[in-house]
Amino acid sequence: MALAPYDLTGRTAFVTGAAGGIGRASAVLLAEAGATVHCADRDAGGLHGTAELVGKHGGTARTHVLDVTDRPALAKAVHSCERLDVMAAIAGIMHSSPVLETREEDLDRVLNVNFKGVLYACQEAARLMIARNTRGSIVTMASGAVDTGGPGLLCYGAAKAAVVQLTKTLATEVGGQGIRVNAIAPGWIRTPMTDRHDGEAQAHTEGVMARMSPLGRVGEPEDVAHAVLYLASDASAFTTGQILRPNGGVAMPW
Ligand SMILES: NC(=O)c1ccc[n+]([C@@H]2O[C@H](COP(=O)([O-])OP(=O)(O)OC[C@H]3O[C@@H](n4cnc5c(N)ncnc54)[C@H](O)[C@@H]3O)[C@@H](O)[C@H]2O)c1
Numbered sequence: 001m002a003l004a005p006y007d008l009t010g011r012t013a014f015v016t017g018a019a020g021g022i023g024r025a026s027a028v029l030l031a032e033a034g035a036t037v038h039c040a041d042r043d044a045g046g047l048h049g050t051a052e053l054v055g056k057h058g059g060t061a062r063t064h065v066l067d068v069t070d071r072p073a074l075a076k077a078v079h080s081c082e083r084l085d086v087m088a089a090i091a092g093i094m095h096s097s098p099v100l101e102t103r104e105e106d107l108d109r110v111l112n113v114n115f116k117g118v119l120y121a122c123q124e125a126a127r128l129m130i131a132r133n134t135r136g137s138i139v140t141m142a143s144g145a146v147d148t149g150g151p152g153l154l155c156y157g158a159a160k161a162a163v164v165q166l167t168k169t170l171a172t173e174v175g176g177q178g179i180r181v182n183a184i185a186p187g188w189i190r191t192p193m194t195d196r197h198d199g200e201a202q203a204h205t206e207g208v209m210a211r212m213s214p215l216g217r218v219g220e221p222e223d224v225a226h227a228v229l230y231l232a233s234d235a236s237a238f239t240t241g242q243i244l245r246p247n248g249g250v251a252m253p254w
Helices: 021-032 044-056 071-079 104-131 154-177 199-211 221-232
Strands: 012-016 036-041 061-065 086-089 137-141 180-184
Touching: 012 021, 012 071, 012 104, 021 036, 021 044, 021 086, 021 221, 036 044, 036 071, 044 061, 071 104, 086 104, 086 221, 104 137, 104 154, 137 154, 137 221, 154 180, 180 221
Parallel strands: 012 036, 012 086, 036 061, 086 137, 137 180
Antiparallel strands: none
16 A cells, blocks of 8 residues: 555554644644554643544553653653654743843753753653664654744754754664654744734734745644654655754755
């Protein structure tokens, strides 16, 4: 069957940031493709909602309420998986402040969640995959911020650039064990993270973002979830160390 490489039946995926937005859409799609999904997030209520959605789509979800910066908790949750074929390290936070007003605690907070949280997830996943001899796929979440500078994006962009470096480095280190590591750098996606204004102001922001894309629209969580499924599945079997950009064409690096 032509679509067989996308089939995740019998596989297990671990998704961080699964309580909402891109993480939730990814968990649901991976489950629809046949995977058992382990959903991790610090938002217990959101996780419950995701697990319900997975169930409605006929899938199986396990939930782990944790903070991705809590390394022992994350390690325990990952190693509770019988087997691990896919790690999607999606949890992240937004922060915006001009360089001259950025405080050390801002930088620490954003690097802790957006970089160290992804690093710990990658490390635990790769350890488990190697121990179980699984030719798995690790997907990290970078951002279009790595392609285009922007005012206020120092902490967020630095953490996402570090995620790209982690992705490329790890890809070279675990490729020999058949493990692939790729990053996704989405453009502006309509999620709770980008829902920062009320009514007209939000519509104005979305309009500005939409006009930056040759497609004339902003992204939806499902646009990114489809990229996650591609990288998680055998459809991308010859792809590693890459950055995939569901960004509506806002940036077009070589
Ligand atoms: N929305 C966009 O436009 C966009 C663009 C590029 C990249 N991204 C990235 O995509 C990822 C998902 O973003 P989203 O837009 O879905 O945002 P979101 O706020 O809807 O979802 C982020 C999820 O991460 C969880 N989370 C945050 N900090 C956590 C922590 N310390 N421990 C555990 N869970 C934590 C939140 O509870 C939330 O469920 C993020 O890494 C974000 O940086 C988003």
